[in-house]
Amino acid sequence: MFYGKLIGGALGLLVLGPIGLIIGLFVGHMFDKGLIKTLRFASPENIARIKLSFFETTFLLSGYMAKADGHISKQEVDHTEMVISQMGLSAEQRTRAIELFRQGSAADFQPEPVIARFLEASGGQQQLKQTLLFFQISLAMADHTIDQAEQAALKRIAILLGFNEAQLQQMLRMAQAQGHFHGSGGATGAEPGTTLEDAYEALGVSESVDDKALKRAYRKLMSENHPDKLIAQGVPEDMVKIATEKSQDIQAAYEMIKKSRGLR
Incomplete structure (x- = not known):
């Protein structure tokens, strides 16, 4: 893709002469580079990859959040079941969501590599990060109280997401x-x-x-x-x-x- 370089170079040449041509080519190159990145990000293949990452990260972190205070409460289980039910998942997706939740609730689970993969897949989009964090906040609030351990877990997730x-x-x-x-x-x-x-x-x-x-x-x-x-x-x-x-x-x-x- 070279339209940015073509337009930038032409405008630069007309306004500033040879020096403007160089500047215009550089600016146009940066524009073309940014446009290519945007088009790739919005491709169907990449959006599908982001959706899968969002789904997996949500349920892994949900398991982590539910176990943050040392045990998984009935309210947290009910909340997760409600989320799964409202999503209208297929039997296969439901099984996968429950398995991810269990993985996240394991004693040795670490959120850092999971969130790093999500940020890489999502391109660090602010709204995606915020939506993901709100999902975890809603789980923490399922039993109407957020104890110290849950606060610490939320803070850990938030900082990893850039908040x-x-x-x-x-x-x-x-x-x-x-x-x-x-x-x-x-x-x-x-x-x-x-x-x-x-x-x-x-x-x-x-x-x-x-x-x-x-x-x-x-x-x-x-x-x-x-x-x-x-x-x-x-x-x-x-x-x-x-x-x-x-x-x-x-x-x-x-x-x-x-x-x-x-x-x-």
Whole structure:
């Protein structure tokens, strides 16, 4: 592919002469190189590889997270079974998911090589990393408490994925707040005791945020969790069903804030 070099060189020559030609060729070369990389990443073969890596990494880390505190609770087993059920996996895929979960829960399991392979396969896409981490956060919250061992395991995973502790803590707060709206189907309803503070926390903004910034934060979250976008990035279609449930929680939180502010 040479279009970048051709255009860059021509423009450089016209504007700066021979020196511009050299600069334009270099800039064009870098453009062509980046374009080729993008096209390769978006190829059907590579997307299939990312989906497989996402699937395997999710269930390996789920087993690791479930065993982080020394034992696997009934709630964690139920949560994993719910995930598998909602995904509508085939018998073969279900067997594979359970086997991966067991591997991850082994005493000698180490997440470092698993996450390294995932990052290599996914190209380090931020949204894929964030979606993967949210899956593990939801498992940790399955029994409604996150103990010290689970916190440490989440921190280990987060750092390996490139998130710092402050980012992890914000994601935890958002996930916990979004849980208050889970199942409300995007309506203004929420579980009893849910507050306006929970709604702001679910969107990751403060109560002092202005209307414009509020809408921007809401739209960003909805875009990040849009099914088509997640599938295009390599999240398996079956897992998107679960990931995008969060959009309904975000919608419900936003509706509560809109109502309180008298916004349309």
